[in-house]
Amino acid sequence: MYSLKRPYLGELEMAVLEHLWSHGEFDAKGVYSALGKTRGISHNTIQSTLERLFKKKLLARQKISHAYVYQAIVGRDELMGRMIKDVVKTLSKNNSDGMLAAFVDIAARTDEAHLDRLEQLINEYRSNHDNDIPS
Template sequence: MFLGELEKQVLQYLWSSPGVDVKRVHAELAKQRDSSLNTVQSALERLFKKGLLSREKQGHAYLYRAEVARNDLIAKLIDSVASDFVSKGESSLIAAFSSVSTEMDEAQLDRLEQLIEIQRQQLKKGDSSAD
């Protein structure tokens, strides 16, 4: 899945301000970039068609909400890129992640360690229930 720069900015805004119309999204993004209302509307439509936004008709306008959580989208994007370049069982994804982790601070590394431990526990539960 590919997201353009404007689509990323729209999602960032909608994660913090759900249930807004195109005019409000446009007004907010106009502080950062020069885009027409039609361009923002097109980005919202593309994100809706990708299943990343939901919308609800209110009067003559749609109110948009992010349909996917930020962390879930990041995971989907990483998985999408990884599946394009990494074969199953290949360790290059782990090597790439290790390289990225050099930019993390102590607290982030601690949190990552906690998440890995949770994953290990879930794997152990899955293995024991298969017996």
């Protein structure tokens, strides 16, 4: 599982994931063609980035002919959830008030509909987990 104890995802790693989420599976040449040329980075840099993402268990790969073909095995929402959980766990030190205030602030700053959506998600969670929540 991705953890803040390891280096966070860099900008290129996120760009590669975004490309694979949007366009499906690719080998290093395909990712290089889509991202590397415009960024002025080498094929080896793209290959190293794919390898790092594979080692972080965010990509799967399959050898086809002489090249690996990579695909994302973690979705955007799941990765975001993992990263948020890691940040909260690292920073909260058993005090989640700041995290809760941050979520409310983010929702409120976006627009009123996001604040309403946050309230709806809380209510849905409560409905589905009535017996799970300690009194």
